[in-house]
Each structure stands twice: as structure tokens, then as C-alpha cells.
Amino acid sequence: MVALAWFAISCGSREKTATRNDRLDSIAREYVNLGLSIGQFDGDFVDAYYGPDSLRPAKADTLQFPKDAFLRKAAALKTALTAFKTGTGQDTLARRAQWLTAQLTAFERRIHLFSGTVVPFDSESKDLFDAVAPTHDEKHFQDLIAKLDRLLPGKGPIPERYQKLASHFLIPQNKIDTVFRTAIAEARKRTLAHYVLPAGEDFKLEYVHDKPWSGYNWYKGNYKSVIQINVSQPIYIERAIDLACHEGYPGHHVYNALLEKNLFRDKGWTEISLYPLFSPQSLIAEGSANYGISMAFPGNEQREFCKNVLIPLAGLDTAMTDAYFEALTIRSALNYARNEVARGLLDRGMSDQEAQRWLTDYCLLPEKGASDYLRFIRKYRSYVINYNYGQDIIKNYIESQGGTAAEPDKRWKLFEVLLSNENEAGDLLKK
Ligand SMILES: [Zn+2]
Secondary structure, three states: OHHHHHHHHHOOHHHHHHHHHHHHHHHHHHHHHHHHHHHOOOOOOEEEEOOOHHHOOOOOOOOOOOHHHHHHHHHHHHHHHHOOOOOOOOOHHHHHHHHHHHHHHHHHHHHHHHOOOOOOHHHHHHHHHOOOOOOOOHHHHHHHHHHHHHHOOOOOOHHHHHHHHHHOOEOOHHHHHHHHHHHHHHHHHHHHOOOOOOOOOEEEEEEEOOOOOOEEEEEEEOOEEEEEEEOOOOOEHHHHHHHHHHHHOOOHHHHHHHHHHHHHHOOOOHHHHEEEOOOHHHHHHHHHHHHHHHHHOOOOHHHHHHHHHHHHHOOOOOOOHHHHHHHHHHHHHHHHHHHHHHHHHHHOOOOHHHHHHHHHHOOOOOHHHHHHHHHHHHHHHHHHHHHHHHHHHHHHHHHHHOOOOOOHHHHHHHHHHHHOOOOOHHHHHHO
């Protein structure tokens, strides 16, 4: 009652907006605190945090995961957010409230998962990443493989012929550092031709062993990243550009730096200082990082840069480059087979042996790559859709709304807006 009376007497609409802003900011801080609290138990929950130390929870006084308390807190925050979701899609508070609500739905799903309660693959990905990836049967992948059959030199099983072709483009261990530094410098140069990045942005490059992924960006805040490359897996020449763009420019490093600059530093939106890995933000992150390769190296430019610069730098022969890159285009469409392996393993009782067959025959992974990918699926589950379906969502959005390939500035601009705001897959699919 007291609050109502106060509103009636004193509120001009500006003050009212300020109050609503303060209230949303306060919910955002509670959201961050909840995420960091869950992260005290679930070691994969928080991918990055660079917000105030005051929001870090005190050390948990129990080893028991407080599932119900966390679920109650998430539900309470979602209820509080409903009051802000009445504006139009353009209203900033409504937009933030919608994004926070989707992120909290992901918190709830991850809390259940971490407690051992699973739901079907598509329900899981919908709650965690705001997207359900299309399904493809085995025939779809067999048809793509048949196209490769016509393209690959030699006779015999296609995975072996693909591996043989790829082996010409394996970067020797002693050239990995030179090739990666050159690829990252080029990706950075191409990104800086379009963007002004925050002063002081920088990254550290590290080589690591025996991880379930090929590369990782650990964002540290203050526009700094640590980019790790897993050198236990064979690294083929195109991966230098893939990873340079995906982990660095204009991928994860640029995405995180733009969010920090535009939303956290300039607008004071605390929620963005926490990056929860299993959340709708990850589909945008992985999708834009993968599509970022085509932003920086459109058309045949990746092939040309490899042929003219990276392949000679690695001391390799350029003779088969065109055939190899044609094969890579088909291999990229085959990436959707990874979703079917994850669906199969998590939902449909697919055996490890059958999964290994799919990964070898359709994803064309070498044996070590296939076993690492099985580890990846066990750990990250429906996260796998963020790479391929996420990439297609971002590609369709940029290419339908951002002009033609002949207008690269327009595309870079729209991509920058995407990287500088809170979005979910569902929003982009509606546009
Ligand atoms: Zn990534």
C-alpha cells in the first residue's frame, strides 16, 4: 500500500522508468548470483564471469546440490520478470526481460540435468538453447556421401579415401604455431577492416593436450581471451582459419568483447557479465563463431588463403587443394550427422560402436577424432546442435536481412549488431 501511494503522488513517467530500470537491474544481479551459485556445484555451468566480486556467493556450506532451492529461485525470478515483458519487441526492458527469462529456463533445465533427470533430446535443446534442430535419416547422409564418391580420387571405402586426401593437408606439429599465428593475424586484420574493437583487446594462444574439443576460448574480461588449441588431435590446414575465426576474430573473442563493451561497460547490464554455457547465449555464440568464418573469408577466400599462404607456410603441397576444399563443402553438410549421433546415444539407445560408425562413415572423423567426439557428446549433450544448426540460423538471418554478398559492409554491420545485443535463436527465426 505504501508503495502504491508513493507511485500515485510522485511518479512522472521518467521516474517510473528509472524505477523499473532499477528493479530489472536488481533482478539481473540476482540472476548472476544464482548462476554463480549453481556454478559452485556444476563445474561446467559458468563459462565466463567478469562482473563484480560482490555478486559471487559465499562458499557453499553443503556438498549436497540444493536443487529445489535453486529451482525455486529461478522460478521466482521468472515471475518477477513477467511484469517487464509487456512492452513491444523494441522496448529495451521487455527485450532484456525476455532474454533473462529464456536464460533462466535454461538454468532450470540444467539444474534438472545435473541432478540426473533427463528429457528427450529435442526438449532438452529447446529449453537449453531455444532451438530444436531438424532431424535427418541415414539416407540423407548416404546421398551426401555418394556425392563425395564421385569427387574423391581412387577406389575403395569413402572414409579411407577422404582421410587419404586430407592427409596431404595435415599440419606438421612443428609448423602449428606459425600457421595458427598467421591465420589469427589475418582473421583479425579482416575483422578490424570493419569493426572498431575496444582498446586493449587481446588474446593469449596456448597449446593443450587431450581435450574433448579442438579449440576453446576462455574469455577473461577486460577484452582479453585465452585461446586454447588441442594439439592431441590431427590438425588439418583449413582448421587454422576455422579456429582463428571461431575462437578469435570475428568469433568468440570479438563477441564477448563487444558484449562487455556495449552492454556491461556502457549500459551497466550486469547479466551479460555471466556467460552460462548451457543457455540460449551459446547457440548465438557458436553459430556466430562458425558463420564468422564466412564473414571473414567469404566465397572461396578460405581456399585461396590456404593455397597461397598457409599450405606453403606449413611446407605442404598445394596440388590437391581444389578437390580437398570441394570435399570439405560436402563434409560441412555432413556435420548434421553429429546431431543424429547425439540424439541416438542420448535418446535412442544407439551403441558406442554404432556411434563410432556414424562418426567415421558420415562425419568423416579419423579414429581419434571420433572417440574424442563421443567424449564431447557425453559431456555437452544437446550442445552439439549449436555448431551446425546455430550456424545455419545465423547464416539465414544475416543473408536474408543483411543484403547480398556484394554488400559486405551491410552484412558486417548487421553481424556487429547481432554480436552486441541479447538475442535468442527464436527471435532470429521469426525475422
Ligand atoms: Zn565455440
